[in-house]
Amino acid sequence: MKKQTEDNKKDNRFELLRELLLVDDREKFAALSEEIILREKLSKRVQPLVDEKIEDLRINFPEYFGPTITETIKIQIRDSQDEVVEALYPIMGKLIKKSIVSEITKLSDSINRTVKEKFSVQQIVARFLKGKNYDAGVILEQVFEPFIEEVFVIEKDSGLLVGNYTRGSIADKDMVSGMLTAIKSFAEDAFSKEHQNLEDIKFDNFQLTIKNFKSIYIAIATSGVATLAFKDNLADTVDNLAEIILRDRSYLSDEVKLNALIERHFIDSNE
Amino acid sequence: MIAKKVLLVGNFGVGKTSLIRRFVLNQFAEDYISTIGVRVSAKVVQYENTAIKLLIWDVAGTSGDEKIPKAYFLGASAAMFVFDVSRIETYLNIDHHLESIKTLSGLQNITIVGNKKDLLTQEELQLVVERVSVNIDLITSAKEDENVENAFLELASQAIK
Numbered sequence: 001m002k003k004q005t006e007d008n009k010k011d012n013r014f015e016l017l018r019e020l021l022l023v024d025d026r027e028k029f030a031a032l033s034e035e036i037i038l039r040e041k042l043s044k045r046v047q048p049l050v051d052e053k054i055e056d057l058r059i060n061f062p063e064y065f066g067p068t069i070t071e072t073i074k075i076q077i078r079d080s081q082d083e084v085v086e087a088l089y090p091i092m093g094k095l096i097k098k099s100i101v102s103e104i105t106k107l108s109d110s111i112n113r114t115v116k117e118k119f120s121v122q123q124i125v126a127r128f129l130k131g132k133n134y135d136a137g138v139i140l141e142q143v144f145e146p147f148i149e150e151v152f153v154i155e156k157d158s159g160l161l162v163g164n165y166t167r168g169s170i171a172d173k174d175m176v177s178g179m180l181t182a183i184k185s186f187a188e189d190a191f192s193k194e195h196q197n198l199e200d201i202k203f204d205n206f207q208l209t210i211k212n213f214k215s216i217y218i219a220i221a222t223s224g225v226a227t228l229a230f231k232d233n234l235a236d237t238v239d240n241l242a243e244i245i246l247r248d249r250s251y252l253s254d255e256v257k258l259n260a261l262i263e264r265h266f267i268d269s270n271e
Numbered sequence: 272m273i274a275k276k277v278l279l280v281g282n283f284g285v286g287k288t289s290l291i292r293r294f295v296l297n298q299f300a301e302d303y304i305s306t307i308g309v310r311v312s313a314k315v316v317q318y319e320n321t322a323i324k325l326l327i328w329d330v331a332g333t334s335g336d337e338k339i340p341k342a343y344f345l346g347a348s349a350a351m352f353v354f355d356v357s358r359i360e361t362y363l364n365i366d367h368h369l370e371s372i373k374t375l376s377g378l379q380n381i382t383i384v385g386n387k388k389d390l391l392t393q394e395e396l397q398l399v400v401e402r403v404s405v406n407i408d409l410i411t412s413a414k415e416d417e418n419v420e421n422a423f424l425e426l427a428s429q430a431i432k
Contacts, residue, residue: 158346
């Protein structure tokens with residue numbers, strides 16, 4: 001049998017000692033390494049899912065959290081109105097001031113230009129010859145030029161729309177003419193004495209002028225400042241139109257023909 | 272296209288507005304919206320190959336004791352009287368109401384509709400039919416969308432007569 005050297009004997013003893021002393025540490029080491037391996041495996045499986053979720057969140061964040069954030073902001077603003085006003089006032093105040101100054105400058109330029117034009121010798125002579133001498137009206141008409149926005153020719157009793165002209169687009173002109181007739185009937189029933197009719201309705205920049213005839217009424221919505229001259233002109237145009245329609249009743253049953261007549265009368269003549 | 276003004280008349284809360292909403296918008300609202308005087312809605316219907324635009328005037332009350340402008344009734348081509356089959360007070364004086372509508376509108380025939388069919392059993396409905404003093408044209412349910420279209424088609428047919 002081969003005899004062991006002294007060094008070998010020592011090594012074995014150390015090995016034995018180490019085994020005896022480090023049993024617990026080895027177990028911990030094994031557990032830890034097992035845990036790390038498990039985590040790595042889990043990480044590899046979970047990572048794509050997490051990435052996918054993050055991407056989804058990035059794309060759909062407004063959809064998922066938009067309402068909640070909006071609601072939170074609303075509540076926050078409502079509960080701290082004073083702070084919001086204090087924070088915004090310097091910015092908003094300056095913007096509003098700037099906007100008002102800009103608009104007043106434009107208005108002032110426009111008035112200056114109109115005054116200069118209207119008080120030229122030629123214009124004064126022209127107005128004198130036309131018999132128009134209300135200068136303020138002329139200036140106002142130029143600055144806040146009135147426009148015919150809508151014209152409705154409506155059957156008096158039924159409220160059915162016979163013909164119309166519109167500058168914009170009304171959602172449902174038939175419904176509007178029906179409700180207008182209802183409002184007119186209501187106002188006449190509630191406030192008027194015998195055979196009085198509703199003639200004007202005003203709201204913001206709009207004025208609704210109503211002219212009543214035997215079987216129809218004509219409603220004209222205008223915007224801007226309607227001067228006396230404009231109103232006179234409008235009244236004449238409405239009377240002429242009504243005369244044509246009532247003389248030739250075929251207009252009442254032909255919407256296209258009537259619409260063309262309205263446009264010719266109100267719009268072309270004002271251009 | 273022919274346009275006709277038609278009236279829907281009846282006591283408060285009988286479901287006139289619900290019938291119109293169901294017919295025009297295909298919607299039903301459980302909440303009660305009180306109609307202030309009148310509300311005008313429009314819908315185009317096809318009747319015997321003719322397109323008719325119905326301007327439906329939803330008139331609150333029947334202008335009996337209520338302060339309803341008489342002008343609301345003028346120029347109408349047809350009218351529908353609506354009552355609530357579950358409330359006797361809405362059809363108790365039906366003869367008087369019909370007479371009043373005929374006088375104000377100048378119409379001879381009025382379509383009579385009993386609404387809220389969904390609130391009664393078949394037996395209860397039969398009792399109502401027997402109790403109402405005039406012939407009921409249609410029994411409807413705006414909530415369950417029963418006979419609503421037919422009621423308005425009947426109105427359209429009256430309007431173009």
